[in-house]
Structure formats: structure tokens, C-alpha cells
Amino acid sequence: MKALKKNGDVDFTLIEGAENIRPPKPDILKVMSTIRARVRETLECPDQAPEFEHFRGGQQERDRKAGEIVHSEDLRYLNQHHAHSLRKPNLDAIESHRPLIGRFIVKLKRKVISLLWDSLLKDYFHAEKEFNSRLVRLLNDFSKYADSRDASNFWELVRKIDYDVNKAVERIDRAHDEQVAALRSSERRVFDSLNETANELNRYITDLKASEAAQMAKVDTLEAVTRGLE
Missing domain, CATH: 1.10.287 (Helix Hairpins)
Structure with a gap:
């Protein structure tokens, strides 16, 4: 290995294998093409969710008491x-x-x-x-x-x-009470409607019976008159 000092510094250009000492220069075009390819893949798959960054700590850091x-x-x-x-x-x-x-x-x-x-x-x-x-x-x-x-x-x-649990239970109880009240109100309306219909039917039956009795009386009168004429 040979080196030439310039102003107290070593000129590595004369050292054999100096190209192995210096770090290689990054390929900017290759890096940019890789970035463009990744961005293009992300844009082409918009529905694909990005990778989630999980917690990097160990189990001991997560299980502290x-x-x-x-x-x-x-x-x-x-x-x-x-x-x-x-x-x-x-x-x-x-x-x-x-x-x-x-x-x-x-x-x-x-x-x-x-x-x-x-x-x-x-x-x-x-x-x-x-x-x-x-x-x-x-x-x-x-x-x-x-x-x-x-x-x-x-x-x-x-x-x-x-x-939150108490509020949810209160809402459930209130909804149950409202449903029970609505059901009972509906039952009462149905019962009232049935009673009213039954009362109307009873009145119709009573009126029909009265009309039948009046018609029978008229029929009896006609039969009596007819026998008298004979």
C-alpha cells in the first residue's frame, strides 16, 4: 500500500484498494424508481388497507401492573x-x-x-x-x-x-314499559271495540225479536179475521 501525504492528510487515491474503503454512492435513479413503484401500487389498490404498525415493545412493557x-x-x-x-x-x-x-x-x-x-x-x-x-x-x-x-x-x-350500563338499562326498562303500555292500550281498545260490537249485536237481536213478535201478532190477527170471514 502506498499513500501520498498532502498538507498532513493522506491521499487515498494512491492507496491500493481505496475504492473498497470509500462507501459506494447510492443509485438515486434506482431508489426513485423503487419509491415510484410503491406509490403506484398503493394508488392502484385504494381499497387495500395500509399495514398496521404494531406495538414494538415487549410483553413486559405491555403487562405492567x-x-x-x-x-x-x-x-x-x-x-x-x-x-x-x-x-x-x-x-x-x-x-x-x-x-x-x-x-x-x-x-x-x-x-x-x-x-x-x-x-x-x-x-x-x-x-x-x-x-x-x-x-x-x-x-x-x-x-x-x-x-x-x-x-x-x-x-x-x-x-x-x-x-353507561345504568343508562342502557334505564333505556331498556323505559322502552319495555312503553311497549307494555302500548300493548295494554291496544288490548283495551280491542276489548272496547268487541264489547261495543257485542252490545250492538244484542240490540239488533232484541229489535229483531220485538219485530218478530209484532209480526206474529199481526199474523194472528189476520188469521182470526180470515176465519171470521169464512
Whole structure:
């Protein structure tokens, strides 16, 4: 491989196989033709529904229970270790395997760590601890808010379903009462019409019987007159 430096930069044009190092240029015409083909297929099939983008999360993200975030192990760990930066390292754990200058190295390391921890980085560690405390406090408040909001949404949904069910039952009962009332009203009208028809028939029968009796009386009178004339 040979390369020529120009102003401190390497000229890859002289490197053997440089064409394999540079990424190939995209074929714009091929990409555009592919896009046009997809758009044309979509326009030619307007009744075909587009593919639904399903939820990409795992089963664990979809099956979270109420209060799971508040009592999660991660949140408990953050509450227990948010002030970890203020904990001074264990200086007794600093050791050296060198026999002669080992003590001096250990003392120097301990001195440097103490200087960094207690003097130079003290303000930074306190600021970091305050930041972590506020962040963990915000996470605690948010987890409680999310849990209470989920519970509120759940019971609000339960109340809404209960209200809708009660309204539906009331509408069904009202429709049933109206149908029963209409049926009874129709039955009463039918019975009244039948009674009125029966009364009219009875009157007609009575009138016919009276007319029959009058006709029979007239027939008897005619028969008597006829016998007298004979």
C-alpha cells in the first residue's frame, strides 16, 4: 500500500484498494424508481388497507401492573444510592506490593484521594449529590403521580362503564314499559271495540225479536179475521 501525504492528510487515491474503503454512492435513479413503484401500487389498490404498525415493545412493557413503578427495584436502588458520590472511598483498601517504597506510595495515594475528595472536588460532589437528590425526588413524585393517575383513570373508566350500563338499562326498562303500555292500550281498545260490537249485536237481536213478535201478532190477527170471514 502506498499513500501520498498532502498538507498532513493522506491521499487515498494512491492507496491500493481505496475504492473498497470509500462507501459506494447510492443509485438515486434506482431508489426513485423503487419509491415510484410503491406509490403506484398503493394508488392502484385504494381499497387495500395500509399495514398496521404494531406495538414494538415487549410483553413486559405491555403487562405492567398498577404500582409497579413505585415499588420497582430500580427506583429503590436510586433512592438508596443517590448520594454515593459523597461516600469517601475506603482508604484502607489501598495497598502496594512493593516492599520498600510501598508505604510511601500508599500514603501518597491516600493523600491525593483525600485532597481530591475533601478539597478540590468537594463542591462538585455536593452539587452532584443535590442534583441526584432532586432527580430522585422528581422520579418518586412522577412514579406516585403515574400510579395515582393510572388508578384514577381506571376508576374513572369503571364509573363511565357503570354509568353507561345504568343508562342502557334505564333505556331498556323505559322502552319495555312503553311497549307494555302500548300493548295494554291496544288490548283495551280491542276489548272496547268487541264489547261495543257485542252490545250492538244484542240490540239488533232484541229489535229483531220485538219485530218478530209484532209480526206474529199481526199474523194472528189476520188469521182470526180470515176465519171470521169464512
